Amino acid sequence: MMTQSPSSGTQTPPELAIQTRDLNLWYGTFQALFDVNLNIKKGIITSLIGPSGCGKSTFLRSVDRINERLGYVRIKGSIEVYNQNVYAPSVELAQLRKQVGMVFQRPNPLPISIRENILFGYRIHNEKGGRIAKSEAEGIVEDALRQVLLWDQMKDRLDNKATVGLSLEEMQKLCIARLLPVKPTILLMDEPCSALDPKGTAAVEELIWELRGRYSILIVTHNMAQARRASEECIFMLMGRVVEHSPTEKLFVTPVHQETADYIEGRYG
Amino acid sequence: MFEATGINQQNDQTQKRFKMLFGVMMVILIIPVIIIIGTLIYKGGPSISWSFIFDHPTNGMTQGGIFPALFGTVWLVVVSLLASVPLGVAAAIYLSEYAPDNLLTRLINLATINLAGVPSIVHALFGVGAFVVFFRFGTSILAASLTLAIMTLPVVIVSSWEALQSVPRSFREACWNMGATRWQTIWNVVLPNAYTGILTGVILQVSRAAGETAPIMFTGAAMFLPFLPNSVFDQTMALALHLFVVATQVPDVPESLPFGVALVLVGIVLIMNFFAIWIRMRLRGKKKW
Numbered sequence: 289m290m291t292q293s294p295s296s297g298t299q300t301p302p303e304l305a306i307q308t309r310d311l312n313l314w315y316g317t318f319q320a321l322f323d324v325n326l327n328i329k330k331g332i333i334t335s336l337i338g339p340s341g342c343g344k345s346t347f348l349r350s351v352d353r354i355n356e357r358l359g360y361v362r363i364k365g366s367i368e369v370y371n372q373n374v375y376a377p378s379v380e381l382a383q384l385r386k387q388v389g390m391v392f393q394r395p396n397p398l399p400i401s402i403r404e405n406i407l408f409g410y411r412i413h414n415e416k417g418g419r420i421a422k423s424e425a426e427g428i429v430e431d432a433l434r435q436v437l438l439w440d441q442m443k444d445r446l447d448n449k450a451t452v453g454l455s456l457e458e459m460q461k462l463c464i465a466r467l468l469p470v471k472p473t474i475l476l477m478d479e480p481c482s483a484l485d486p487k488g489t490a491a492v493e494e495l496i497w498e499l500r501g502r503y504s505i506l507i508v509t510h511n512m513a514q515a516r517r518a519s520e521e522c523i524f525m526l527m528g529r530v531v532e533h534s535p536t537e538k539l540f541v542t543p544v545h546q547e548t549a550d551y552i553e554g555r556y557g
Numbered sequence: 558m559f560e561a562t563g564i565n566q567q568n569d570q571t572q573k574r575f576k577m578l579f580g581v582m583m584v585i586l587i588i589p590v591i592i593i594i595g596t597l598i599y600k601g602g603p604s605i606s607w608s609f610i611f612d613h614p615t616n617g618m619t620q621g622g623i624f625p626a627l628f629g630t631v632w633l634v635v636v637s638l639l640a641s642v643p644l645g646v647a648a649a650i651y652l653s654e655y656a657p658d659n660l661l662t663r664l665i666n667l668a669t670i671n672l673a674g675v676p677s678i679v680h681a682l683f684g685v686g687a688f689v690v691f692f693r694f695g696t697s698i699l700a701a702s703l704t705l706a707i708m709t710l711p712v713v714i715v716s717s718w719e720a721l722q723s724v725p726r727s728f729r730e731a732c733w734n735m736g737a738t739r740w741q742t743i744w745n746v747v748l749p750n751a752y753t754g755i756l757t758g759v760i761l762q763v764s765r766a767a768g769e770t771a772p773i774m775f776t777g778a779a780m781f782l783p784f785l786p787n788s789v790f791d792q793t794m795a796l797a798l799h800l801f802v803v804a805t806q807v808p809d810v811p812e813s814l815p816f817g818v819a820l821v822l823v824g825i826v827l828i829m830n831f832f833a834i835w836i837r838m839r840l841r842g843k844k845k846w
Binding site for chain 1: 657658725727728730731732733734735736737738741745746750
C-alpha cells in the first residue's frame with residue numbers, strides 16, 4: 289500500500305483514487321495530452337469518452353506507467369494515485385501495478401491453464417519465489433472466479449488452456465479475475481467490450497457494475513450508450529484536453545460545453 | 558450475355574502462359590535435387606553397411622569404414638553447439654526483449670544478418686587467427702568447433718530472435734501490467750512459447766555445421782588419424798573433409814567409397830532437417846492463441 293500523505297485528512301470531499309495536475313504528455317514531438325486536471329473518485333465507475341485519438345487510452349496507460357515501455361514518451365505534471373505521485377523516483381513499478389490493474393481491448397489470457405492465469409500475478413509478487421500451498425491456491429482461484437461470475441462455468445476445467453475453447457466474454461472476465469488475487473484497488477479498462485458480441489458486452493458490463501464499490505474503475509469506451517448505462521461519472525476528452533467531467537447523467541442530459549453536446553449527439557467522432 | 562469476349566480470352570492466355578512458366582521453373586529447380594540424391598543412392602548405396610559405418614578406414618583410406626570421421630563430426634557439432642546456442646540465444650533475448658529500439662540496435666541487427674552471409678573460408682581464417690594461434694588451442698576439436706560456432710552464431714541469433722518476436726506482444730503486456738519484471742515475463746511466458754522455434758533454428762544450424770569443410774580444414778580436422786580423439790584438444794577426422802580427401806586426394810579409391818561417404822553426410826543433414834520440420838509442424842498444430 290502506498291503511503292497516505294498527511295494533508296488528506298479532510299473528510300468532507302469524496303476520497304480520490306486518481307488525481308492529475310497539469311498533465312502534459314508527448315510521444316516524441318507529438319503532444320497527446322494538454323494540461324489534464326482530473327479528480328477521479330474512489331469506489332465508483334468513471335468512464336472516459338471521446339473520438340479516436342483524443343488521448344483517452346494514452347491517459348489510461350500513463351496511470352500504471354505502461355506507456356514508458358515505448359521509450360519515447362515524455363511527461364510533465366503529475367499523476368497521483370491516493371495522493372502519491374506515481375512518477376516520483378521512489379515509486380516501484382511492481383507495487384504500482386499491483387495496486388492498479390489493467391484490462392485490455394482484446395482479451396489477452398496467457399497461454400497457460402485457467403488456474404495458472406489467475407495465480408500468475410500472485411506468484412510473481414510472492415516472496416517465496418511463487419510457491420503457493422495447494423489449498424491456498426484453490427482458495428485464491430475460487431475467490432477470483434467467483435468475483436467475476438465465472439466460477440460455475442470454469443470450476444471443472446481449471447486445468448484447460450485459457451487460450452483455447454473459451455468465448456471472448458469468458459476470456460475477458462478471466463483477464464479481470466487474473467488481476468484480483470494481488471488485491472488491486474483501481475481497475476483500468478481500455479475498451480473492455482469492443483471485441484465482444486452484444487451478449488458478451490452485456491455480461492461484462494454487468495460484471496463491471498458488480499465490481500463497483502470494491503474497486504475504483506476507470507473505463508475507456510468508444511460506445512456512448514455504454515458510458516451512459518455503465519458509469520457514474522463521465523469524462524469527455526477532445527484533442528488531448530479534458531472538455532467536461534461531471535456525473536454521467538448530467539453530462540448526457542445537460543452538457544455544459546458545445547463540443548460535448550455535439551459529440552454525444554453524434555455530430556462527429 | 559456471359560460469353561467470353563476477346564479481352565477475356567487474351568487474359569486467359571496470359572494467365573496460362575505464366576502458370577506454365579512458374580511450373581517449368583519449379584521442375585528445373587527440383588531436377589538437380591532428385592539427380593543428386595538418386596545418384597548418391599545408386600552409386601553409394603551398395604557400400605553402406607554396418608562395417609562401413611563402424612570400421613576405421615584401411616589401406617590408405619581406399620577401403621574400410623568411416624567411423625572416425627563420423628565420430629569426429631558428431632564431436633565437432635556437439636562442442637560447437639555448446640558454444641553457439643547459449644551465446645546466440647542470450648544475445649537474441651537481449652536484442653528482442655531488452656534492447657531499446659534505436660539506431661544502435663538496428664545496426665547490430667543488420668550486422669548480425671550480414672554476418673550470416675560471410676563466406677565460410679573467411680570464418681576459417683578468423684578461426685586460425687583467433688583460436689589456433691591467439692588462444693593457443695592449436696589445431697584441435699576445440700578450435701574447429703569454436704570456428705563453426707562463430708559461423709553458425711548469426712543464424713542462431715536471427716532465428717531465435719524471430720522465434721521470440723513471434724510471441725504475441727499482448728502476452729508481454731499482460732505480464733508487465735501485472736507488475737512482472739522483464740525477466741519474469743521472459744522466463745514465464747516468452748521462452749516457453751518460443752523454445753520450439755529456437756530449437757528449429759538450432760537444428761538447421763546443426764546440419765550446416767556438419768556439412769561445412771572450410772572452417773574445420775585449418776583449425777582442427779585432419780585428413781587421416783589412426784586413433785579416435787581423446788579430448789577436445791586433439792585433432793579429429795570429419796565426414797565433410799573425409800569426403801573431400803577420398804574424392805580428390807587419395808589415388809585408387811573405388812568409386813563407391815566417396816559416394817557412400819556423401820550419402821551418409823547428406824543422410825545426416827536430411828534427417829536433421831526433417832526433424833526440424835517435424836518439430837515445426839508439431840508446434841503449428843499445438844499453438845493456438
